[in-house]
Amino acid sequence: MTLARRSLTVVGAAAALGLALTGCVAKADVAAAGRLTVSSTADACTVSAHTATSGTLAFDVTNKGAEVTEFYLLAQDGVRIVGEVENVAPGASRTLTVVAQPGEYFTVCKPGMIGDGVGRTGFSVSGDKVAVKGGDAAQKTKAVALYAAFVKDQVGQLLPAAKTFAQAYRTGDDATAKAQFSVVRSYYERIEPVADKLGTLDPRLDYRELDAKAEGLDWTGFHRIEKDLWVPAAGALNSDGATPADKDWSPSTSAERGAYADRLVADLQELYGHVHADAFLKDLEAQGVAGISNGAISLLDEVANGKITGEEDWWSGTDLSDFAANVEGSKMSFSLVRDFADSKGAEGRKLVSQIDRGFSALEAELAVHGSLDAGFAPYSTVTAPQKRDLTDLLNALAEPLSKLTGTILSR
Incomplete structure (x- = not known):
């Protein structure tokens, strides 16, 4: 078992720990x-x-x-x-x-x-x-340093895992590549707010087909490879429910697979270089704890805008794995700033309690469908009522979480 693949119930249990910076x-x-x-x-x-x-x-x-x-x-x-x-x-x-x-x-x-x-x-x-000794400013500096360490750790695991995945795809070992797809993506999904700020890097790595075409970009990255691995059935439609899946697309040749595999690894190598450069920490320091808090919020937005609809991993149906990884990344960010909100008096403590309960409820519902350790059920097996339950729990968490940054920055 890798460090990244664990049951979300374990993450929920760990929330009770008071982690010192x-x-x-x-x-x-x-x-x-x-x-x-x-x-x-x-x-x-x-x-x-x-x-x-x-x-x-x-x-x-x-x-x-x-x-x-x-x-x-x-x-x-x-x-x-x-x-x-x-x-x-x-x-x-x-x-x-x-x-x-x-x-x-x-x-x-x-x-x-x-x-x-x-x-x-x-x-x-x-x-x-x-x-814990140290003033508020010192503790906030430490929180930023720990978030930087978390990002570097995730990317440090992502890069070698992606190389193995890319090699399986390149050589036509599709069964192996399929088994690794959601695992590799989980590292990326936990720290996606970082990649989002890197210009064209996130589009190269993580754009869906219709998004790339809408912006006139070459379609590369995880989802281009995904469509090769899970070949659409005849007559299948893209995630817009209207565009034929085979429009302007055909399965990649061996040479094209090699090129897409190389591009994925090169782009992730660029991500690795970025998060290990001095400028990365300086950028995080400039954003401060507000940047960490906003990252927690944006990861839930990622779920609401793609995973909950099933649009993210349209061909593989591995949306729940991405969903879970986004939640883990959001919870990691929250864990680093929760004490600052908790210190803001009764309202701050109430907000922290609401967020804790929201994470626990959402994790419990996700656990009904599997785990990052054992794997999740295909998204196609999630019923409409179950999707509504997940949506309701997501909204119930997003509402107090949206107040987190303002609470932290309040005087």
């Missing part, structure tokens, strides 16, 4: 019992202990491998990042210091700073909840 903590604040050692190699991530008492913890990470590495402390859902240290050169050591609240976590190392990582192991923190 990472930051610079004075060495004097780290008790001897709070210091742990981490040995990172090509195939292992060995932590000196798998339990700790809540409070300030320091993970002293030593890279004993041949590639630059990263170390992560992940929340119980395996997606949200509680703390990370990156760019640990071979033979070098760096320290990750976190204020860890009681709960269940995972530790993992990522040699080469790409892929799923190695040595993913459970880590338990017991004891009482502890106060």
Whole structure:
């Protein structure tokens, strides 16, 4: 199982954890019992202990491998990042210091700073909840840094997974490519607000056929490959319900498949380069926590505008997987800013409670149809009443979530 493919019920359970943001903590604040050692190699991530008492913890990470590495402390859902240290050169050591609240976590190392990582192991923190030091501005800076780390982690898993997917498609191994399609897309769907801001990159990667034609663009990316893998039946119509599926389209030749596969990988390599550049963090810092909050809102808009209608993955019917990944990305963003809303008095606490309940209800309804671990049912099997239920729950969450940014920025 990869770090990304888990049941949404686990994500819902993890929402109860009060995640402390990472930051610079004075060495004097780290008790001897709070210091742990981490040995990172090509195939292992060995932590000196798998339990700790809540409070300030320091993970002293030593890279004993041949590639630059990263170390992560992940929340119980395996997606949200509680703390990370990156760019640990071979033979070098760096320290990750976190204020860890009681709960269940995972530790993992990522040699080469790409892929799923190695040595993913459970880590338990017991004891009482502890106060987090640092002013509001400092905590907001840390929230932005954690969101940047989350995006880089998702893209770091996306790129190698997409290369494997693209190779299967290129060589005509359609069964393998079909099985990987929704998995690969889930990484992208969690961080889509980032790609949306990169000019033509998102259209190249994720435009549907009719959108590309409407703007006079070459149709490439995930959905061009999707249509090759799930060949439309004779007489099938596009998502507008009017345009014949075979109009100005024919299955790709071997050479064309190679070109589309190369283009997908190249565009994702460009995305990888962007999120690992200094300018990316500076852009996030300029947007601040409002940017994170607005990203949570926009991901639900993605669901409302495509997934809930079944238009997004028209040929594969894998819309529920995209739906779930969008919700996960939205919840990740919310988790980083919820404390700022919660601190705004009774109204802020009420709003946070409404959003928490909204996520839980939506996740529970999605779980009726499957999970990212086990796979979701084809969207064609979702009945009209079930779609209405999902729509109602989506709207019930979107309404309080739309107030999140304003609440955070209020005085």
